[in-house]
Amino acid sequence: MRRSIEECRLIDLPKFSDPRGSLSFVQKGEHLPFDIQRVYYLYDAPDDVSRGLHAHKELEQLIIAISGSFTITINDGNAKKKIRLTRPDQGLYMCPRIWRELTEFSSDAVCLVLASHPYDPDDYIFDIEEL
Structure with missing residues (x-):
């Protein structure tokens, strides 16, 4: 089934700030259209590399x-x-069958990914023509 990039969207997460700093969270059933089964993160990515x-x-x-x-x-x-992510209180929802390429990492970038399923190598599409 062909999907559209219009199904991908920015999701604003709750943000609470006071003189001690800020706190944001993702809560089951409130912020995502899926249950979280896996969490991973990317860091120390040079600004000239492509991930995804x-x-x-x-x-x-x-x-x-x-x-x-x-x-x-x-x-x-x-x-x-192209979407530039710059805030820890906002995330990009990615539906299935949408190609992604992550680039232009700032030197302090940490990319957190919340996923709907455990890792499965058979779920990957490595040829954009197969979308």
């Missing part, structure tokens, strides 16, 4: 710039859009 370069058959994700910033280019095979 794949899509998923079934996996849904929320991608958050916990620290620093990076750019995600999403592509559904028909349309393409």
Whole structure:
């Protein structure tokens, strides 16, 4: 089934700030259209590398710039859009069958990914023509 980049969207997360700092959270059933089954994060990525370069058959994700910033280019095979993530209280919801490429990492970037399924190598699409 062909998906559209229009199904991907920015999700604002709660943010509470006071003189001690800020706190944001993701709570089951409130902020995501899926249950979290896996959490991983990317860090120490040089600014001249590309990460991702794949899509998923079934996996849904929320991608958050916990620290620093990076750019995600999403592509559904028909349309393409660049999104710059810069805030730890906002994430990009990624539906299945959308190609992603992460680039332009700031030196302090930490990319947190909340995923709907455990790791499954058979869920990956490495050829954009297969979308």
